[in-house]
Amino acid sequence: MTLPKQDTDALAAIVGAEHVRVEPGELAPYARDATPLFHAEPDAVVFPATTGEVAEVLKLATERGIPVTPRGAGTNLCAATVAERGGIVLVLTRLNRILEISREELLARVEPGVTTARLADAAGAEGLLYAPDPGSRTASTVGGNVATCAGGLRGLKYGVTRNYVLGLTAVLPTGEVVRTGGRLWKDVAGYDLTRLLTGSEGTLAVITEVTVALLPTPAGSGTGVAYFGSLADACRAVTAVISAGLVPATLEFLDQKCVAAVEEFAALGLRTDAGALLLFGDDGTDDVVAGNLARMAEVCTSAGALEVTLAEDVARSEALLAARRCSLPALSRLNSLTILEDATVPRPKLAEMVDRIDAIAARHELMIATFGHAGDGNLHPTCVLDPDDAGAVDRAHKAFAEIFAAAVELGGTITGEHGVGAAKLPYLADRIGPEQVALLRRIKSAFDPAHILNPGKLGS
Amino acid sequence: MTEPAERGIFGKDLLDRCISCGFCLPACPTYELTGDEASSPRGRITLMRALETGRLDEDDPTLAEESSFCLGCRSCETVCPAGVEYGTLLEQWRDHQWRGRRRPWIARLLMAVVSRTWLLRLQGLVRRHARTRKREDGPALMLGCVERGLYPRVSRAARALRPELTAPAAQGCCGALHAHNGDSAKGAELARELGERLPGRIVTTAGGCAAHLSTHLGRDRVKEVGEYLAEAGHRALGEVRAGDRRARVALQDSCHLRNGMGVTRQPRDLIRAVADYVELPGAGDCCGAAGTYAMLRPKDSRAVLDPKLDAIEQSGVDYVVAVNPGCLRQLQQGLRARRSTVRALHLVELLREAQNARE
Numbered sequence: 001m002t003l004p005k006q007d008t009d010a011l012a013a014i015v016g017a018e019h020v021r022v023e024p025g026e027l028a029p030y031a032r033d034a035t036p037l038f039h040a041e042p043d044a045v046v047f048p049a050t051t052g053e054v055a056e057v058l059k060l061a062t063e064r065g066i067p068v069t070p071r072g073a074g075t076n077l078c079a080a081t082v083a084e085r086g087g088i089v090l091v092l093t094r095l096n097r098i099l100e101i102s103r104e105e106l107l108a109r110v111e112p113g114v115t116t117a118r119l120a121d122a123a124g125a126e127g128l129l130y131a132p133d134p135g136s137r138t139a140s141t142v143g144g145n146v147a148t149c150a151g152g153l154r155g156l157k158y159g160v161t162r163n164y165v166l167g168l169t170a171v172l173p174t175g176e177v178v179r180t181g182g183r184l185w186k187d188v189a190g191y192d193l194t195r196l197l198t199g200s201e202g203t204l205a206v207i208t209e210v211t212v213a214l215l216p217t218p219a220g221s222g223t224g225v226a227y228f229g230s231l232a233d234a235c236r237a238v239t240a241v242i243s244a245g246l247v248p249a250t251l252e253f254l255d256q257k258c259v260a261a262v263e264e265f266a267a268l269g270l271r272t273d274a275g276a277l278l279l280f281g282d283d284g285t286d287d288v289v290a291g292n293l294a295r296m297a298e299v300c301t302s303a304g305a306l307e308v309t310l311a312e313d314v315a316r317s318e319a320l321l322a323a324r325r326c327s328l329p330a331l332s333r334l335n336s337l338t339i340l341e342d343a344t345v346p347r348p349k350l351a352e353m354v355d356r357i358d359a360i361a362a363r364h365e366l367m368i369a370t371f372g373h374a375g376d377g378n379l380h381p382t383c384v385l386d387p388d389d390a391g392a393v394d395r396a397h398k399a400f401a402e403i404f405a406a407a408v409e410l411g412g413t414i415t416g417e418h419g420v421g422a423a424k425l426p427y428l429a430d431r432i433g434p435e436q437v438a439l440l441r442r443i444k445s446a447f448d449p450a451h452i453l454n455p456g457k458l459g460s
Numbered sequence: 461m462t463e464p465a466e467r468g469i470f471g472k473d474l475l476d477r478c479i480s481c482g483f484c485l486p487a488c489p490t491y492e493l494t495g496d497e498a499s500s501p502r503g504r505i506t507l508m509r510a511l512e513t514g515r516l517d518e519d520d521p522t523l524a525e526e527s528s529f530c531l532g533c534r535s536c537e538t539v540c541p542a543g544v545e546y547g548t549l550l551e552q553w554r555d556h557q558w559r560g561r562r563r564p565w566i567a568r569l570l571m572a573v574v575s576r577t578w579l580l581r582l583q584g585l586v587r588r589h590a591r592t593r594k595r596e597d598g599p600a601l602m603l604g605c606v607e608r609g610l611y612p613r614v615s616r617a618a619r620a621l622r623p624e625l626t627a628p629a630a631q632g633c634c635g636a637l638h639a640h641n642g643d644s645a646k647g648a649e650l651a652r653e654l655g656e657r658l659p660g661r662i663v664t665t666a667g668g669c670a671a672h673l674s675t676h677l678g679r680d681r682v683k684e685v686g687e688y689l690a691e692a693g694h695r696a697l698g699e700v701r702a703g704d705r706r707a708r709v710a711l712q713d714s715c716h717l718r719n720g721m722g723v724t725r726q727p728r729d730l731i732r733a734v735a736d737y738v739e740l741p742g743a744g745d746c747c748g749a750a751g752t753y754a755m756l757r758p759k760d761s762r763a764v765l766d767p768k769l770d771a772i773e774q775s776g777v778d779y780v781v782a783v784n785p786g787c788l789r790q791l792q793q794g795l796r797a798r799r800s801t802v803r804a805l806h807l808v809e810l811l812r813e814a815q816n817a818r819e
Contacts, residue, residue: 025522028510029496029503034481047495074497075482093495113495115486138539139485265541326541329481333543336476387476 003043003088007064011046011088014056019047019094030089033074033081034136035423036339037393042069042083049094051169051177051208058206059175061088062450068173069454070202072113072141076148077328077340078421080201084456092143095208098122106214107166107183112143112207116150119212128214131158134417135325143207149199151417153321156375157249157282158215160417162198169209170197173448183211196443201419202454204447218283222293223250223317224310226300227274231255231370234276235351237303238374241280242347244299246292250281251375252324258371258382261330266323274306278374279324281317327371328382334367337387341400343407344378344416356406357381364395378416405430420458428458466512469556470549475512477544478505484536484546489746489764490529498526501536501546508553518556527557529760531753532640533715533746547720551644558642566755567641574605574633575650581629584608590615590627598624599661599683602654604669605633607785614665614785617812618685622692631657634664636672636716640751651676663688665808667714667784668751671721684717686783686807690726698818700735700810702778709735709810710777712768712791713744714784727783727807734814738777742768747782749790761790769794772802783807 003011003022011020021027022044031041043066048054061068067087074081083089096113103126110119116137120130133152134140140150146168151160167181181187181194197205228234234253241251253276254262260272270277278300282292297308311317332338345353354370357379361368372379381403385392404414404427414420414427429437444451444459451460466472484501485491497503504526510516511523527550534547562568573579580603584591589603589612603615619625635650655662655677662677664670665685674682683691700707709731717723724744731737748754748764772780772795780795780802782788791804805813 023520023522025507025510025516025520025526026498028516028522029498029500029506032480032506034479036479073482073485075485091495091497096495117486136482139482262541265543326483329479329483329541332477332479332541336473336479338479 003066007060007066008044010060011044011057014060015046015048015053019049021045030071030083033071033076033079035077035079035082035421036337038079038082038422040082040084040086042089043086045089045091047091047094051171054090054171054206054208055175055177057088057090058171058173061452062173062175065450066452067455068452070147070206072144073115073139075136075140076144076419076421077342078148078415078418078423080148080419080421080454080457082422084422087452090206092141092206099209101126101128101214103128105183106216107211108214109209109211110142111209112141112146114142116140116142116145123214124217127217129217130164130212130214132161132164135328137325142210142212146198146207146210147200147202148419149417151373151376151378153252153324153373154249155373155378155417156251157247162195164212165194165198165210166213167211168194168197168207170205170207172205173450173453178205181211185213199419201421201458203444203458203460204453206453220286220289221249221281221283221314221317222289222311223279223281223320224293224297224308225270225320226278226280226297226305226308227271228276228278228305230275231354232351233304234278235354235374237278237300237305238350239348240299240303241296242375244295246296246299248280248282248292248296248375250279250321252279252372253277253374254279254324254327254371255369257334257367257369258327258331261333261369262323262327264333265326265330266319268319268323271307279320281321328380331369331382331384334384335386337385337393338382339385339396339400340380340382341403342378342380342415342418343403343412344376345407345410345412347375347377349410349412350374350377350379353379353406353410353412357403360399360402360406364399366392366395366399368399373416376416377412401427422456425457467514469512470508470552474545474549474552475505475509477542478502479542480506481542483539483541487535487539489531489533489535490760493760493763498522499529504530505544505546505549508549511553511556524557527553528757531715531746531748531750531764533750534719535715535744535746538719551639554640554642555644563641564756567752570752571638571641571643574637575646577630577632580605580608580633584612584629587612588616590619591629592626598626599663599688600631600658601625601627602634602658602662602664602666602669602673603627603629603631604664604666604785605637607666610789611785611806614806614808617806617808618663618665620812621689621808621815625663628658634669634673636668637751639672647672648676655681665783665806667717668786671716674721679721684721684723684783686727686730687723689730689811696818697734697811697814698816700779700814700817707735707778708738708776709779709781710738710740710772710775711743711781712740712747712787714782714787715746715750717783718744727781730807730811731781734811735779738775740768740775741771747787747790749784749786751786754786754790765790765794769798769800773798773800777802779810780804781807781810
């Protein structure tokens with residue numbers, strides 16, 4: 001499908017001709033996001049600069065029945081921003097202002113195209129913490145974080161993006177602008193549309209402004225590393241840490257393959273001979289941090305750690321966390337097709353889940369490396385394979401279907417923090433049941449009567 | 461849809477390395493300017509793939525525009541956990557993109573001039589670059605094609621600092637200019653020829669040349685002058701003053717030196733030895749000179765340079781030091797246009813000034 005000239009002219013009249021792209025070379029870079037194996041070219045790429053322009057574009061799209069896929073930096077791993085049905089990719093990177101940071105109210109108001117790291121840095125300059133910490137934070141946008149309800153490395157103690165979204169300005173596909181929530185912690189007027197839009201993956205409305213809660217920056221922080229003989233051993237240590245009443249800010253695990261790949265990029269001097277690594281960290285006053293880290297080290301040691309070391313300073317802590325954030329791309333050094341998944345199970349089932357992943361990988365003759373947010377029970381089994389081996393790709397799909405089934409069977413879910421997108425859609429009904437799928441569809445119709453927003457995703 | 465046969469423009473494994481994670485986006489100066497995926501490293505690699513598989517026509521205007529819009533600063537490589545060799549991909553892309561098409565006349569003129577050794581010699585003689593008659597034992601000082609014309613005092617300063625450096629006049633150009641402008645075969649040939657004319661270790665005063673030469677002659681044979689001075693243990697120097705106080709000096713990294721060769725510490729240490737060092741907020745970000753880029757795309761080049769000039773003026777420094785002639789020219793012109801009091805110098809010129817202060 002190519003858009004008729006009258007449509008592209010109308011789009012150009014709204015945002016300016018230079019902000020509408022329709023040539024093949026201009027469209028090609030928008031055919032994909034960070035999800036492998038998904039590829040669909042849009043018919044136009046449009047860059048609005050204001051809420052008003054977004055509203056006009058959506059109104060036009062509803063009238064003409066043109067699909068619209070909103071997009072930030074395109075770092076998501078569930079094909080949430082691939083234009084499955086063509087139409088318009090609506091890029092929100094020009095909406096990139098930090099509108100306000102308030103120390104009195106502990107909040108920030110930003111446009112969706114601001115990167116997560118830029119918001120965190122701006123808050124940090126005021127002595128404030130923006131707690132959500134997705135691995136792709138330097139590139140990913142706040143709008144995208146809200147749309148997918150991104151998680152990250154601080155999830156155990158601080159939760160995910162939805163725990164920080166106070167209010168949203170969003171444009172409905174029909175062009176109406178709604179303001180949900182606001183600046184208050186306590187506000188129970190009406191349905192909680194802020195929560196509904198958070199994680200709605202651009203299927204209900206386009207977010208054009210976000211108000212997030214901030215916290216005072218903790219006085220100090222620290223990180224430690226524990227090595228284990230196997231990933232299952234590390235999982236049992238996680239349960240021991242939580243059972244000891246400790247809630248660290250960070251509790252991340254990497255198996256041996258991940259450690260080796262990360263070490264090749266970051267050269268931190270990590271031990272690559274152990275079966276698994278557990279990265280733990282906490283923040284607070286210096287005494288509290290020192291006390292908690294010491295207790296975590298103790299618990300890990302009695303849970304069978306081969307070796308435990310504490311980072312000597314903040315720079316080393318930061319380097320360890322930064323290295324952990326790059327696990328996925330670093331793994332691609334092993335082979336060029338890297339499929340990462342995002343299964344989550346209750347913490348006590350972690351060890352059983354990693355055993356099942358190993359068995360599934362062995363049965364399908366695949367290399368699956370696993371890392372993730374151990375403290376949240378959130379695993380990222382990552383299959384590394386040769387893209388030219390069609391048989392292997394096929395086996396990987398089968399293996400992941402089994403992994404999701406295992407996660408659901410153990411009381412877990414098919415995505416802990418990445419969202420559903422197009423990639424996870426086939427598994428959604430297994431997770432939430434047909435009644436809920438039907439309800440999602442009715443909600444979708446209420447927001448988006450013409451079904452133009454991100455079709456092929458949630459609720460469609 | 462069946463994929464058309466691949467064209468073999470790019471090394472296959474090179475393109476496959478990119479998994480589109482997007483970690484490169486915030487490092488890219490052109491993506492910073494536009495917010496458009498097409499002008500990011502990830503987007504450009506998607507374009508290269510489309511070219512390779514025939515999804516895009518070879519004459520597609522976006523391919524031409526984006527291959528030329530990229531500064532080639534390679535800062536994306538330093539943040540890429542997957543280890544994508546973007547610089548190599550860009551050279552392969554430009555080779556294909558510009559084959560059989562007329563390059564801009566400035567690029568053609570420069571490439572023609574610098575590949576003629578006798579012309580470079582003549583230019584050096586007129587401009588009085590450093591010269592030593594017969595080959596001695598010390599490492600060879602590479603004189604640089606642009607530097608001989610624009611900054612002959614750089615090679616003179618380098619020799620004054622380290623007299624053991626020999627500077628034969630017949631050495632030619634390293635070919636970096638060709639490699640960056642879509643003729644990597646000629647670029648490689650010139651590098652090899654220069655390697656034959658200057659056997660043994662080669663010291664360069666240009667970050668771009670250093671990175672290009674070390675790719676073709678091996679990292680062991682090539683030293684950037686800051687690296688060399690730091691290693692050779694530079695002699696005790698005086699200090700550079702500004703009026704009645706020690707001068708405040710900032711460094712602008714040369715992209716290819718920083719991102720291609722990983723040299724960042726040595727020039728800073730050398731400045732610290734003779735002046736008060738001030739770290740600029742974006743010292744590692746490209747200044748927009750990017751070889752011939754400033755001449756070919758002056759408007760885009762200025763857009764990249766402007767925030768840097770703001771940062772330099774706000775920092776309150778007396779001097780800003782560059783380690784590459786292109787960057788030096790870019791900074792000097794930019795500062796002059798603003799009537800700034802800040803002076804731009806090459807690293808060895810600054811050190812030479814400190815040496816003079818002592819003598």
